[in-house]
Amino acid sequence: MPAEFKTVVRDAGGVATAGATTILTMSGWKMVLVRCARVYLQSLLGFLMADSTGLAAAVGIPLDKFGGALWVAATLAVAPATISLVQNIIEILTNIDVNSPALRA
Secondary structure, X not given: OOOOEEEEEEOOOOEXXXXXXXXXXXXXXXXXXXXXXXXXXXXXXXXXXXXXXHHHHHOOOOHHHHHHHHHHHHHHOHHHHHHHHHHHHXXXXXXXXXXXXXXXX
């Protein structure tokens, strides 16, 4: 049996199935949240790895030191996620401007 591929597209909602491909529809704001969450988690892990505490915690660094490093990494990861959010908002506003010129004031 062939593998089923899933594709996420922007739509009003629902699930459409065509052949062996399932198309999951997701609203624009949900896609933005998913993108920002992905950037946040990638940045968090990147900052932890840069501080080399991810490996150090696995081999026995005390929890209080790891907790402090995790807090710093979590705080630093907010900036790239915020930039991703702003970028996505600009993209949405640009699409609205292009598709609805009557809304220009």
